[in-house]
Amino acid sequence: MVFALGTAKLHAATVAATGYAMDWHAHDCAMLMLPRRGALQVQLDGSGRPEHRLMPGEALVVAAGVGHRSRAEDGAHRHLALYAPATELEGWLRGRAWHAAPVPPRLLALLAYRDGLPDTEARAGLADSLILAETAAALPPPLARDHGSVLARAVAAHLAADPAGPHELDALAARFGISRRHLTRLFQRHEGESIGTRMARLRVEAAASLIAAGHGVMPAAHQVGLASPSHLARLFRRHMGQAPRMARSRSR
Secondary structure (H helix, E strand, O other): OOOOOOOOOOOOEEEEOOOOEEEEEOOEEEEEEEEEEEEEEEEOOOOOOOOOOOOOOEEEEEEEOEEEEEEOOOOEEEEEEEOOOOOHHHHHHHOOEEEEEEOHHHHHHHHHHHHHEEEEEEEHHHHHHHHHHHHHHOOOOOOOOOOOHHHHHHHHHHHOOOOOOOOHHHHHHHHHHOOHHHHHHHHHHHHOOHHHHHHHHHHHHHHHHHOOOOOHHHHHHHHOOOOHHHHEEEEEEEHOOOOOHHHHHHOO
């Protein structure tokens, strides 16, 4: 099976499926593959490796005409694939058949934004073009020996993009393709605090902005994903040393 870009400048596809698998195929263009939930196992023709494990927070560029196949490692899976003329990603390939590298940090928030858009929406097309341009402009290092810092930054960006979300540890671990225990250890080591502490701080900051803009404490608590004003008050005192109503006073 061969995908043909033809004369188009860019084609994007979001794949979200349980049990995803794609057999051997090639393209007439370069492909940028970005796992967004769960790990991918990719086998590349001529690489000399049975399979290459690609994680969220990493990117893989495959040159035109290079055969490859891919499959989700397990469970629910999601990835974004961008297809573009080979010249667009030559800086990554430099004559090689493929290259994997950490996602440039400035792309993490943009990718989190793109995750929430259907492929058919006009904003998705704009985001795809920007993702391609920013990737092409980056100077990609080889994958870090310690992938943990890249993964921790990707998790942090995901949390910051939606402070009100439930972000249960089991769901986060499944999204990023690692165990719950490994996720919590990596985040603590590289971000300097627990996921729970980060979420509480993000919610307090979001609620403080809402209260300063004139929202009541109860509506602000609900908008940042908390069940009660008393819960918000406890978090405020812990992280800001004051009651929530003081956020309104400070804005005056």
